Amino acid sequence: MGENIGATARVMANFGLSQLRLVNPRDGWPQERAWSSASGADWPLNAARVFECVEDAVADLNLIYATTARPRELQLPVLTPRVAAANLLAAIGEGLKVGLMFGGERAGLETADIALCQAVVTLPVDERFKSLNLAQAVAINAYEWRMTVAQDVPPAFRQGPPPADGASMMGLYDHFERELDNAGFFHPPEKRPSMVQNLRSALGRASFSDQEVRTFRGVVTALSKGRGRVLAKLASQTSADPERET
Amino acid sequence: MGENIGATARVMANFGLSQLRLVNPRDGWPQERAWSSASGADWPLNAARVFECVEDAVADLNLIYATTARPRELQLPVLTPRVAAANLLAAIGEGLKVGLMFGGERAGLETADIALCQAVVTLPVDERFKSLNLAQAVAINAYEWRMTVAQDVPPAFRQGPPPADGASMMGLYDHFERELDNAGFFHPPEKRPSMVQNLRSALGRASFSDQEVRTFRGVVTALSKGRGRVLAKLASQTSADPERET
Numbered sequence: 001m002g003e004n005i006g007a008t009a010r011v012m013a014n015f016g017l018s019q020l021r022l023v024n025p026r027d028g029w030p031q032e033r034a035w036s037s038a039s040g041a042d043w044p045l046n047a048a049r050v051f052e053c054v055e056d057a058v059a060d061l062n063l064i065y066a067t068t069a070r071p072r073e074l075q076l077p078v079l080t081p082r083v084a085a086a087n088l089l090a091a092i093g094e095g096l097k098v099g100l101m102f103g104g105e106r107a108g109l110e111t112a113d114i115a116l117c118q119a120v121v122t123l124p125v126d127e128r129f130k131s132l133n134l135a136q137a138v139a140i141n142a143y144e145w146r147m148t149v150a151q152d153v154p155p156a157f158r159q160g161p162p163p164a165d166g167a168s169m170m171g172l173y174d175h176f177e178r179e180l181d182n183a184g185f186f187h188p189p190e191k192r193p194s195m196v197q198n199l200r201s202a203l204g205r206a207s208f209s210d211q212e213v214r215t216f217r218g219v220v221t222a223l224s225k226g227r228g229r230v231l232a233k234l235a236s237q238t239s240a241d242p243e244r245e246t
Numbered sequence: 247m248g249e250n251i252g253a254t255a256r257v258m259a260n261f262g263l264s265q266l267r268l269v270n271p272r273d274g275w276p277q278e279r280a281w282s283s284a285s286g287a288d289w290p291l292n293a294a295r296v297f298e299c300v301e302d303a304v305a306d307l308n309l310i311y312a313t314t315a316r317p318r319e320l321q322l323p324v325l326t327p328r329v330a331a332a333n334l335l336a337a338i339g340e341g342l343k344v345g346l347m348f349g350g351e352r353a354g355l356e357t358a359d360i361a362l363c364q365a366v367v368t369l370p371v372d373e374r375f376k377s378l379n380l381a382q383a384v385a386i387n388a389y390e391w392r393m394t395v396a397q398d399v400p401p402a403f404r405q406g407p408p409p410a411d412g413a414s415m416m417g418l419y420d421h422f423e424r425e426l427d428n429a430g431f432f433h434p435p436e437k438r439p440s441m442v443q444n445l446r447s448a449l450g451r452a453s454f455s456d457q458e459v460r461t462f463r464g465v466v467t468a469l470s471k472g473r474g475r476v477l478a479k480l481a482s483q484t485s486a487d488p489e490r491e492t
Contacts, residue, residue: 011382013375039377075407075455082393124392129259131285136257136385143386146370147328185468198461206452215444222431223469 002027004105006037006045007135013041015142016149020048021057026104054101054113058166062096063088063207066117067137068109069130073194074201077119081141084121085148096162100141105134115197116166118204163207172213172220173200179224248273250351252283252291253381259287261388262395266294267303272350300347300359308342309334312363313383314355315376323365327387330367331394346387351380409453418459418466419446425470 002025009020022029029050038045051057058064065088070078079087088098101117103109114120123140125132177186177196186192208216248271255266268275275296284291297303304310311334316324325333334344347363349355360366369386371378423442432438454462 007379010375010377010379014369014371014378014382016372039379041375041377075458080393081389123260123389124396125260126262126392129256129287131256131287132260133253133256133285133381133385135379136260136382139379139382139385140389143327143369143389146372147326150370179469180465183468183471185465195461198458199465202452202454202458202461206448208448212444212448215441215448219426219431219445220469222429223425223466225429 001105002031002033003037004134005031005048006034006039006041008102008138009034009038009044009048010041011135011139011142012044013038014139015146017142017145018044018047020044021099022048022050023054023057024052025050054116055166055170058099058101058116059170060097060165060167061099062163062165063091063098064101064117064166065099065119065121066101066109066114067121067123067141068103068114070122071111071114071120073111073197074115075198076114076117076201076205079119079121081121081123081144082148084119084141085144087119088145089148094162097165102134102138111197112193115200115204116169118163118207161209161211164210164213168210168213169204169208172208172217173203175217176203176220179220183224247351248277248279249283250380251277251294252280252285252287254348254384255280255284255290255294256287257381257385257388258290259284260385261392263388263391264290264293266290267345268294268296269300269303270298271296300362304345304347304362306343307345309337309344310347310363311345311365311367312347312355312360313367313369313387314349314360316368317357317360317366319357320360320366322360322363325365325367327367327369327390328394330365330387331390333365334391335394348380348384407455407457410456410459414456414459415450415454418454418463419449421463422466425466429470 005020005022005025012018012020025031027033029048030045034045035042049057065079065084066076084100088100091098100121101109101113103113121141123132123137173196176199180186186195203216206212251266251268251271258264258266271277273279275294276291280291281288295303311325311330312322330346334346337344346367347355347359349359367387369378369383419442422445426432432441449462452458
């Protein structure tokens, strides 16, 4: 809804955030009501980037948190906004691109979207009344972000290479799931979406590096291309090189 | 405005607050628009107490904080919402009655009203865009209140089953590496130990549950056993046991 997008831009401006990404806005884009609801916070709206799907919106991000209630279907860490802000700031300090993902007020986030994230951020709402306005959820996370940035946080460091971006992970997932389709793994077919989500969220938690993404694509190829071809290759190598270890 | 009062009631309910006091509402009271804006959080509205003036509204309170930008005219402590929530909780522990005072969205609080308070609570907004929606200001203070009260809210928590033990992971690794051996993946052979270590450490970071270990063993089997055999097996199972889960 345009009103919610405008209210979101307003609290972003309140707390010093400006990069807004929209996925397939219900009423198209641009919408006049977004600007009229932003109370003058026009710049996040003017610079908003619009994407067709969530996968495209996160393609260049290395660390994405989904702001949602605890998902029953997925095994992901559940963070408070305070811990999430600290983690995101540390990741930025390591040169990573990070994002917070919010769902529309009515429908929230789809499980398939949450499965693209490395953790969920859950607000400590009263169990008796959990229906939170979208812009309020943005406000609290933006506030915690600003409280975190304003502090003197020592630069964090991460051992090894940074996590791959969303596009690389999507490439791995597509490859992996295509071969599992070929192998008849997804059975019965109606369970395929939830099985795919579970596989993605389990692998996503590992925060693979680019090198690891390449390695696992090689693994998928090696396992799926069948023994016949590879065994023939091994047989020829064995005869040529009797010292080879298996 | 009724909409702002309703949105305020909604975030109060989100964070477990229920005692709402209104001073001389612009459009009278009750207002239907407040209820329609509360998304079902009716109880703070139904129980709201209406006062003619601020002095009456705070008459029985021992400690009152004004939520506003720093007042130029008054010498009052300026607190963050976090410190304010801690102070208010401590005061309640001493048997005091406490309140947070908010101004209307347009006019804010009068200096005469702020002068009735013991401190002001100021949100860390960006100096370039300070216009904060009333319900957003309530939301952030109510959130900090709940974070302070709910000491049992852990800084981070994980839902669901615990990570699999080392023996289960070793079973997965052995299975996985055996099939990669069969597929001729580890090449050249002298690199096998370091390749195995890299695969294990990448997968180990995901902290698979027991169920996920079983799922990935099924993945390895499906990918490695070749399409023909698995599809034949699935076809026979499907006819024999259509309820089978993968």
